[in-house]
Amino acid sequence: MFIKLLKYDLKYMIKNMSVFYILSLFFAITTRLLFSLNETVMIKIISQISVGCMFAMIANTLINTIMRSWIRFRDSIYKDEAYLTHTLPVTKNDIYNSKFIQTLIFFIISFVVIIISLFITYYTKERWMMLKDYIGMITTGLDFNTTIFVISFITIIFLEIFNAIQCGFLGIILGYKKNNNKIGFSVVFGFVAYLLSQSMVLLLVFIVGLFDSSIMSLFENNILLDVHSFKILVILSIVLYIFIIGLMSIICKKEFNKGVNIE
Amino acid sequence: MEFTFDNNIPIYIQVLEYMKIYLISGVFKCGEKLPSVREFATTFKVNPNTMQRALAELESMNLIYTERTNGKYVTKDTKLISKLKDEYATTLAKSYFEGMKRIGLGKADSIKYLEGIEE
């Protein structure tokens, strides 16, 4: 049943997201083609517009992934469609998990589309080398493998935003328990959940710091992190974010399982 | 035939009346197998339970009988049907005469009116 739910959730997202993916890639390719043409004033102006469009679409892709996940969550669980969702012979956990996985999948796709779009627009061998050198400069200073550094960096950003999306889900679940101004409460609860999750990460880092003095130095003034603790911190953040996301999803499901009140 | 029901009277009693007319007029003949409860319910556009109740009533009057597993049949007793017909006709006649009496006409006059009606 979970797979069937996921199928319909993914279908919905494809319908709503594909236009942004196509437009992002379209403007990326157009920009690339325009760059390769002779540099007349006219072409320059058009390609600048095209670059603008590409960035606008990238931004749209990102914002829509987040917003659509929330809207989809709210609509199918608390709006008219809820009449269907909650009368299907499926568990509440399946309903939640399906939304969770759907969000995860589309967040990954959007991330990839954004990176590909940027790559298509700007890739040249020289620039690639430049970027590599630049990152290399940082990473060698930190005694880090470049690839691992980039992957960790992206992973942390990814987990961070994903955590924010899930905090939005919790906000919606709690907000819709209220009898009025459900959306207002959802925003407030979502924001509070986000702040709490962030403080929790910080708190956990602090707790680890109690056992590792180099991590503790983060919380002391004017002391730069040494190379060793930076590595630990990166790994720690990834682990902690995954932990927080898991914990948050358990809280969401627990609250969700207490039942809903559909208008 | 269009069935109309008066909501003030139990529906099964009204269905029962329709069924009696069916039996008297020979729509269903003596010994003939009756359609299922469900089919009847669909024709009368009533609840199968209501239909079931009407049929049970007919059965208690011995007008129909149930053969285990095979369904319901009209009684083979022709006398019973004629008796029913007789009763029904008498009731109709009585109500006719009562109506005529109310407007001040006697039995003889009433019969004259009856004869005057062309079929």
Add this chain to the structure above:
Amino acid sequence: MELLEIKNLTKSFDNKNILEDINLKISSGKIIGLLGKNGAGKTTLIKLINDLLTKTEGEILIKGKNIGVESKKVISYLPERTYLNKQMKVSEVIDYFKDFYDNFDADKARKLLKDLGLDVNQKISKMSKGMQEKVGLVLVMSRNADLYILDEPLGGVDPATRDYILDTILSNFNENASVIISTHLISDIERILDEVIFIDKGKIILQSDADKLRKKEKLSIDEIFRRMFKCS
């Protein structure tokens, strides 16, 4: 075991009781009218049975079990509003039902839709409200469920459609199933009812066999209802 049993059910919002101490037993093979004025609590009760509201107190048992996946398998519910995803075509909704409900008979649904002259390739959003309601009813009646719950199925339909809906209900529920129909339009529907439940101000006032009630009061259910709840 009763098909549906409700014990001491209470639902409140903001400390105000919308339903109070509801006790109810519904057995198989019956068509039951849930009758009450607008705002009497009919929809609240139905939504509680369908897990769309969370009870404050009491118990709701379907075949002896609490509301959950098993109860949802055997209850076929028609809400009082149009709830289908409007972006979908009718045929897609049929597939959706087929995907989730093992007891959904897609061929039957297609046949009934054809009888009604509805096009399965049409988008829900392109249909009139009346057409959407018919699609909803067809989908719900095409499930081989144990309990059908229809909330105001005769809401805003014309007399011809009303007759069609009643016929559809009569000819499509199987003998072991029960149907609960909520309505405030009693006279339209009372001829098909086995049992009636009167609900007023969040309380059950009466539950009785329809014909017995007629016999006792020598009045139609509609009239009995009107006299009982004469605008007070």
